[in-house]
Amino acid sequence: MNRVNLEQKVLSENDRIAAELRQRFVKNDILCLNLISSPGAGKTSLLERTLEGFAAESRGGPHVAVLTGDIQTDNDAARLARFGFPVRQITTGGTCHLDARMITHALEGWRLEDFDLLFIENVGNLVCPACYDLGEAAKIVVLSTAEGEDKPLKYPSIFFKSALLVLNKIDLLPHVPFDLPAARANARRVHPEMEIVEVSCATSEGLNAWRQWIEQQRKELSARMIAGIA
Amino acid sequence: MNRVNLEQKVLSENDRIAAELRQRFVKNDILCLNLISSPGAGKTSLLERTLEGFAAESRGGPHVAVLTGDIQTDNDAARLARFGFPVRQITTGGTCHLDARMITHALEGWRLEDFDLLFIENVGNLVCPACYDLGEAAKIVVLSTAEGEDKPLKYPSIFFKSALLVLNKIDLLPHVPFDLPAARANARRVHPEMEIVEVSCATSEGLNAWRQWIEQQRKELSARMIAGIA
Numbered sequence: 001m002n003r004v005n006l007e008q009k010v011l012s013e014n015d016r017i018a019a020e021l022r023q024r025f026v027k028n029d030i031l032c033l034n035l036i037s038s039p040g041a042g043k044t045s046l047l048e049r050t051l052e053g054f055a056a057e058s059r060g061g062p063h064v065a066v067l068t069g070d071i072q073t074d075n076d077a078a079r080l081a082r083f084g085f086p087v088r089q090i091t092t093g094g095t096c097h098l099d100a101r102m103i104t105h106a107l108e109g110w111r112l113e114d115f116d117l118l119f120i121e122n123v124g125n126l127v128c129p130a131c132y133d134l135g136e137a138a139k140i141v142v143l144s145t146a147e148g149e150d151k152p153l154k155y156p157s158i159f160f161k162s163a164l165l166v167l168n169k170i171d172l173l174p175h176v177p178f179d180l181p182a183a184r185a186n187a188r189r190v191h192p193e194m195e196i197v198e199v200s201c202a203t204s205e206g207l208n209a210w211r212q213w214i215e216q217q218r219k220e221l222s223a224r225m226i227a228g229i230a
Numbered sequence: 231m232n233r234v235n236l237e238q239k240v241l242s243e244n245d246r247i248a249a250e251l252r253q254r255f256v257k258n259d260i261l262c263l264n265l266i267s268s269p270g271a272g273k274t275s276l277l278e279r280t281l282e283g284f285a286a287e288s289r290g291g292p293h294v295a296v297l298t299g300d301i302q303t304d305n306d307a308a309r310l311a312r313f314g315f316p317v318r319q320i321t322t323g324g325t326c327h328l329d330a331r332m333i334t335h336a337l338e339g340w341r342l343e344d345f346d347l348l349f350i351e352n353v354g355n356l357v358c359p360a361c362y363d364l365g366e367a368a369k370i371v372v373l374s375t376a377e378g379e380d381k382p383l384k385y386p387s388i389f390f391k392s393a394l395l396v397l398n399k400i401d402l403l404p405h406v407p408f409d410l411p412a413a414r415a416n417a418r419r420v421h422p423e424m425e426i427v428e429v430s431c432a433t434s435e436g437l438n439a440w441r442q443w444i445e446q447q448r449k450e451l452s453a454r455m456i457a458g459i460a
Contacts, residue, residue: 006236038268039356039385040377071357073383094387096326096357124384126269127301127326127355146376146399146406147270153303154354155269157324169376175405176376177432202407 014132017100021135028112029225031218032120034134036158037142038151039124042168044068044076045201046142046210047119051083053211062116062218067106069098069123076121086110097128100135116218126151130158137221138163145169146176149183152190159190164197164213171200244362247330251365258342259455261448262350264364266388267372268381269354272398274298274306275431276372276440277349281313283441292346292448297336299328299353306351316340327358330365346448356381360388367451368393375399376406379413382420389420394427394443401430 025032035043047066054061066087068076077089090098090106103120120136122129130139141162143151146169152159159165165187173180180198187194197213199206255262265273277296284291296317298306307319320328320336333350350366352359360369371392373381376399382389389395395417403410410428417424427443429436 003236003240006233010233038270038354038377039381040268040374070384072386073380075380075384096355123357124268125326125355125357127353128358144270144376146374146402147268150303150305151269154300154305156302172376172402172405175402 011131014100017104018133018135021100021103022137024112025118025135025137026221026225028115029222030112030115030118031214031221032118032134032136033214033217034120034122034129034136034139035142036122036126036129036139036162037124038126038144038147041124041142041144041147042201043121043124043142044079046166046168046199047080047121048083049201049204049207050119050210050214051080051085053207054085055083063114064117064119065110065115066119066121067098067103068121069102071095071123092123096123096125097132098122098134099132103134117214126155126158130161137217140164140166142166142168143183145172145178145180145183148177149179149186152183152186156190159187159194162191162194164195166210167196167198169200169202170198170205171202241361244330247334248363248365251330251333252367254342255348255365255367256451256455258345259452260342260345260348261444261451262348262364262366263444263447264350264352264359264366264369265372266352266356266359266369266392267354268356268374268377271354271372271374271377272431273351273354273372274309276396276398276429277310277351278313279431279434279437280349280440280444281310281315283437284315285313293344294347294349295340295345296349296351297328297333298351299332301325301353322353326353326355327362328352328364329362333364347444356385356388360391367447370394370396372396372398373413375402375408375410375413378407379409379416382413382416386420389417389424392421392424394425396440397426397428399430399432400428400435401432 064085069090074089077087081087139162141158197209267273294315299320304319307317311317318336369392371388427439
């Protein structure tokens with residue numbers, strides 16, 4: 001078997017397991033979101049601010065769980081566990097992406113019916129995670145203003161496959177050579193229907209739009225459930 | 231053949247081609263440096279400032295060539311070609327790293343004896359390029375202060391394998407939560423002998439130390455050539 005055939009076999013096996021995961025998420029009315037970015041673009045900070053917001057809500061807030069992937073260390077799980085929601089670290093030990101089998105294992109022992117919302121924080125890598133379906137309802141790509149507005153054109157696959165672009169660190173705009181209109185245009189050149197929210201986890205700017213996007217996805221999932229088409 | 235065996239076969243084939251490249255570089259007294267970082271950490275900006283400096287020198291400066299890798303677009307080659315040195319883009323078309331065979335192909339038609347210094351700018355990815363020897367004299371990892379001081383611990387392989395850490399975007403230090411002493415300590419926890427230079431391509435701070443590091447490598451290469459031990 002040559003390399004291309006083997007890769008196809010690995011990916012089709014991953015797709016099969018991801019389809020099972022997706023069925024389980026839909027059956028339990030869980031919105032699963034797969035966050036992907038370069039190292040240091042701010043996935044963990046975005047989740048910290050998001051969990052902080054949910055924790056401050058009264059009992060009406062969603063029941064959230066988080067799986068966070070890294071090659072080494074459980075630093076991110078420690079950062080995210082402070083908000084009182086269940087968090088598990090997946091340490092890949094060198095592998096450059098999460099795959100569906102890792103998600104299945106990490107969920108063992110959790111009662112999915114207890115959750116409304118599952119965040120998966122992928123390994124920091126703008127390339128390889130794009131190829132691996134994890135059963136999510138949507139992929140979300142996080143791009144920091146420190147990285148440059150050309151990234152959607154240079155890493156098109158993940159921008160094409162993500163429903164939402166979170167443009168993070170907009171507080172740095174006065175200090176970095178980042179052309180915001182060009183970034184939006186580049187993202188939509190790759191993916192014309194892409195939704196975009198612009199946020200700063202340092203100043204909280206834009207976090208409401210991010211929360212509203214999540215709420216809209218939850219409503220759409222529930223509507224599909226009620227209509228029996230999920 | 232299972233996946234692990236196939237990966238080993240691919241890597242050992244890569245090592246064989248990389249060894250041939252290394253021999254050619256040594257025979258022609260070329261210092262080859264392989265630059266690796268996350269997307270947007272500033273590899274291209276660092277090379278722009280470096281080539282700009284060499285171009286401003288009198289005829290005594292090194293004869294430089296550049297190979298620059300990207301998944302899509304030839305933006306980086308266009309940026310780097312402005313300084314009058316030979317530059318070639320390697321577009322990987324989805325592949326998340328450069329490999330030795332790509333370098334061999336990209337060098338076709340160039341007279342290696344005309345060059346003293348070859349920069350290879352890898353695909354923006356802090357994970358996968360660490361596994362692929364390109365025949366370089368040294369790997370260099372570029373980390374931006376916008377990415378966070380924890381990255382050496384989370385992506386240890388590339389920090390372990392790189393001779394030099396270029397801590398870039400130090401002009402952003404007043405605006406980002408980056409602990410510089412912790413970044414240095416984390417890098418040396420993974421790789422105790424790691425050399426570190428701290429630079430800003432925006433203000434030029436530290437670029438002399440970077441240039442001196444390159445000059446030192448060139449001298450050591452020449453000394454090894456003369457001693458016949460390269």
